[in-house]
Amino acid sequence: EYLRPYRCYKSDPEFSKCVLNGFENSRDYVNKGIPELSLPALDPFELPLMTVNRTVNELVSINAVCRNIRVIGGSSAIIDDLKADPIKHTGEIRVTVPWLNLVMDYDVLGQLLVIPLKSSGHFEGNFTNTQMHVKGSLKKYKRDGEEYFKVNKVDSKITVGDGRIQLTAEDPDRQLEADLITFFFNENPRRVMDAVNPIFIDSTNDLIRAVSDQILSTLPASEWLPA
Template sequence: MKSPQLLLLFATVAIFECTHAAVLPERLQLNICKKSEDDYQACLLQAFEKARPHFLNGVPELDFPGIDPLVINVTSVDRTLNELISIKAVLKNVRVTGLGGVVINDLKVDLKNMIGEIRLTVPHCEMSMEHDVSGQLLIVPLRNKGYFRGNFSNIQMYMRAQFKKYKQADVEYFTVDKFDTKFRVGDGVIKIIAKNPDLQFTADLITNFYNENPRLVMDSISPIYNEYSNQVIKQEINNYLARVPAAEFLPE
């Protein structure tokens, strides 16, 4: 896909888990926020800033990879909205830099109903990858294998999650019951190089169409990457929650 949203969602998962992680190595344990905090939201914000350097570089004890650069070996998407918007893509050797500059714009926590909301901004990021894409993007057919580079700015991210508890072997765990996430990229410029030089014309067609109409392109495919990100982020968060008892994630 020719935009950064599907990749930024992995970084969003990392940021979200940073502020809620409970089973931490000793150097990070002081960042745990207790349920009894006078201002739980303020504690989370402070915890994020203190833990930020560690999560940028990765935390091996938690099997947590660094997010700047963010490296993804392979990911894929296969979705059709209508006859004008359909994308089937395999992305390999993805590398994203700039996510370390993420800014938390707003954070809301409702402990009684177990609901959390967060709004983030990434001022700028750069991305490179190998891609194999097919489908249709408005008036442009997507048929290309090659290499992609992009510079993107003012990336806005929003997540809202509602959690619930369940028991397993008499131990309570959290799981995400309802989840919603949305991404919006302010602007971007891309370059595509075809593996087969004879097909560079197609690569240039896609490149020029995007660069001349970035807002149109990104708004057109937004239902795809928002739906995809909802599924992937929810699953990733639940994978982490299932490892640790609820009392560890939210101590009294």
């Protein structure tokens, strides 16, 4: 109910502007999370478990299980541009996040350019000037006689300006391997981030779809987009 003032009507001639204002004016709620809408807190954003199994080419492949993921800094996001079409159910948004801190426990196998990946432990990274451009569309489906929205397509482009990481091996005897990965990344952050970018984008698209569908399922389409 407390979000109703921020709803946008399909008939609004300045629909995109309304959606942008709605985002900006409801930031406090979004940052803390809205349990009634299954919306997790944005800052910190926490995820108990995430798996990644992607191969880009013979030089870049990652098979990882990530646990206890915690991201701080999302509340500083700046919305650079937003467009939404209430008739076609499409939209796109450009966002800049000045700083993010990411911590998690990890178990990874794979290949990162010249570095073989075989490590388990704790990861911490600081990343600056992350640029995100997300395009998406929704489609309707019926449930219990009512129409609901779900994600039809989502496509992200993400560039991280800079980053620095630290890996701490679960087994102290394997710390040398963790240090090698840490050193390689910190000496070549641009090269490494560009190499793993396709994997990062795929994982981000999957996460956006899962979280969005979870949120959209809480209310009928007519509540999200009244006439």
